[in-house]
Amino acid sequence: MTKYMLLAVLMMMVTAPSRILPIFLLGDRKLPPFLEAFLSCIPYAALGALIFPDVLYASGDLKSSAAGALAALVLSWLGRDLLIVLLGGIAAAYLTSFLAL
Numbered sequence: 001m002t003k004y005m006l007l008a009v010l011m012m013m014v015t016a017p018s019r020i021l022p023i024f025l026l027g028d029r030k031l032p033p034f035l036e037a038f039l040s041c042i043p044y045a046a047l048g049a050l051i052f053p054d055v056l057y058a059s060g061d062l063k064s065s066a067a068g069a070l071a072a073l074v075l076s077w078l079g080r081d082l083l084i085v086l087l088g089g090i091a092a093a094y095l096t097s098f099l100a101l
Helices: 003-026 033-055 062-077 082-100
Strands: none
Touching: 033 062, 062 082
C-alpha cells in the first residue's frame, strides 16, 4: 500500500465517524428551530469563505476581478439564472480589463 493510499484510508477513518455518528445519536429527535436554521447556513458560509478570496484574483487584476464579482453579485441578487450570472460576471471582468488597457 502506498503512502497516499494509507493517507486516504486514515482520512476516511477520521472523517467518516464524524459524519455517521450524528445520524445514529440524534435519530428522530427534532432540533430547536434556531439551531436548525443556524446549521442550515453553515454550508453557504463555508463555501463563500473558500471561494471569495480566489474570486478577487481570478483574472490577475484586482479591479477587473472585483468588477466581475460585483456584476455576478448584482445579477444573482436580481434573481437571474446561474448561466446569466456566470456570463455577466465574465463579461464584466473582461470588459473592465479590456477598457483598462
